[in-house]
Amino acid sequence: MNDQANSVDERYATTPATLTSWSRQDTTWMLGLFGTAIGAGTLFLPINAGLGGFWPLVILALLAFPMTFFAHRGLTRFVLSGREGSDITDVVEEHFGVKAGALITLLYFFAIFPILLIYSVALTNTVSSFMEHQLHIMPPPRAVLAFVLILGLLAVVRCGEQVIVKAMSLMVYPFIVALLFLAVYLVPHWNGGILSTASEIPTPSALLSTLWLAIPVMVFSFNHSPIISAFAVDQKRQYGAHADERSSQILSRAHLLMVAMVLFFVFSCVLTLSPAQLAEAKAQNLSILSYLANHFDNPTIAFAAPLIAFVAIAKSFLGHYIGASEGLKGLVLKTGRRPAAKSLDRMTAAFMLLVCWIVATLNPSILGMIETLGGPVIASILFLMPMYAIRKVPAMARYRGQASNVFVTAVGLVAITALVYSLVA
Numbered sequence: 361m362n363d364q365a366n367s368v369d370e371r372y373a374t375t376p377a378t379l380t381s382w383s384r385q386d387t388t389w390m391l392g393l394f395g396t397a398i399g400a401g402t403l404f405l406p407i408n409a410g411l412g413g414f415w416p417l418v419i420l421a422l423l424a425f426p427m428t429f430f431a432h433r434g435l436t437r438f439v440l441s442g443r444e445g446s447d448i449t450d451v452v453e454e455h456f457g458v459k460a461g462a463l464i465t466l467l468y469f470f471a472i473f474p475i476l477l478i479y480s481v482a483l484t485n486t487v488s489s490f491m492e493h494q495l496h497i498m499p500p501p502r503a504v505l506a507f508v509l510i511l512g513l514l515a516v517v518r519c520g521e522q523v524i525v526k527a528m529s530l531m532v533y534p535f536i537v538a539l540l541f542l543a544v545y546l547v548p549h550w551n552g553g554i555l556s557t558a559s560e561i562p563t564p565s566a567l568l569s570t571l572w573l574a575i576p577v578m579v580f581s582f583n584h585s586p587i588i589s590a591f592a593v594d595q596k597r598q599y600g601a602h603a604d605e606r607s608s609q610i611l612s613r614a615h616l617l618m619v620a621m622v623l624f625f626v627f628s629c630v631l632t633l634s635p636a637q638l639a640e641a642k643a644q645n646l647s648i649l650s651y652l653a654n655h656f657d658n659p660t661i662a663f664a665a666p667l668i669a670f671v672a673i674a675k676s677f678l679g680h681y682i683g684a685s686e687g688l689k690g691l692v693l694k695t696g697r698r699p700a701a702k703s704l705d706r707m708t709a710a711f712m713l714l715v716c717w718i719v720a721t722l723n724p725s726i727l728g729m730i731e732t733l734g735g736p737v738i739a740s741i742l743f744l745m746p747m748y749a750i751r752k753v754p755a756m757a758r759y760r761g762q763a764s765n766v767f768v769t770a771v772g773l774v775a776i777t778a779l780v781y782s783l784v785a
Contacts (some may be wrong), residue, residue, distance in 0.1 A: 391529030397584035397680025403647035407628035434746035439592035449690030469687030470736035480720040490666035506720035543628040586683025634639035743772025
């Protein structure tokens with residue numbers, strides 16, 4: 361067992377010259393990771409995070425990078441520890457056996473697929489509302505609109521994984537510009553907002569309780585676990601034994617971009633709006649963009665808000681499709697069937713189109729509960745499974761004894777217990 365671990369260390373002992381230069385493909389993946397993580401949830405983060413008060417928000421801001429970077433690096437390393445070309449479903453089976461592989465694949469699919477359905481509904485609602493209220497034209501029947509929108513996104517999917525990542529990375533640019541524009545636009549309107557609570561030092565028990573319930577919000581606002589498997593497979597294909605080093609560089613830059621952009625946006629919003637106004641936005645179930653548009657009665661924000669939401673939802677849909685399709689294909693293969701790769705791709709796309717279209721047309725309200733149910737599963741796969749593998753799997757023995765392992769495990773347990781508590785409550 362130790363010999364196997366030592367052989368892994370030897371493979372990583374030197375760094376090839378190719379790692380000294382940053383490639384366009386590395387930038388594409390960095391923006392693809394950003395695109396998957398930073399989506400529609402970001403537009404609710406200022407409300408959810410700001411309601412906790414000033415000091416919990418400051419602590420969450422300080423924890424944001426280590427919480428998200430170490431967790432996603434651990435999951436990437438887990439996928440890299442498998443055989444060449446193995447995705448997350450194959451690696452689980454390789455390390456933990458056939459039954460565990462089938463169970464994790466099933467949970468992985470049912471944790472990610474409902475989020476895809478939620479994005480299908482949100483996309484249809486956003487475009488329909490934009491056509492009606494901003495363009496002042498009657499939108500087509502919901503079934504037709506949903507079908508056209510989902511079919512359009514799946515047309516991008518049919519071009520292949522690399523095209524998906526490139527499309528997402530291109531969508532990131534207008535989204536970053538839009539977030540920056542809004543954050544800077546709000547600067548002259550800063551009135552202290554959440555600073556009014558800065559003088560109120562919470563008791564240790566109250567602070568811990570607030571952080572306990574707020575950590576899952578922060579974690580899932582930066583979550584891009586659905587695309588990590590495809591990311592790791594591509595890094596191993598390109599960099600071989602040095603994939604861990606390059607993937608860690610890409611992840612660190614992606615997370616620095618995420619944290620800097622999103623926290624600037626969050627603080628700009630909470631310095632503009634009072635805690636009472638944030639509570640009002642939450643009670644009205646509005647995104648921060650919609651509330652700001654109403655608050656300022658600004659036609660520019662009113663027009664830009666749905667466009668920003670469309671880009672946010674579309675790129676997150678594409679990123680989550682990669683994870684959902686990976687899980688579905690894994691389930692099919694674990695039944696013992698071995699269809700041709702092209703046939704499996706077509707079957708997967710047809711299934712996704714049909715179910716996403718039906719759900720988007722029906723517009724059910726239960727999807728939020730489904731997403732909450734999937735939260736503990738995603739947290740378990742993202743935080744706990746890689747840390748367990750580091751302790752038990754010889755191929756990951758080189759990562760044992762790191763302080764970040766304890767940190768990731770602790771955050772994972774906090775996130776899972778808080779999610780379960782919220783669900784029960």
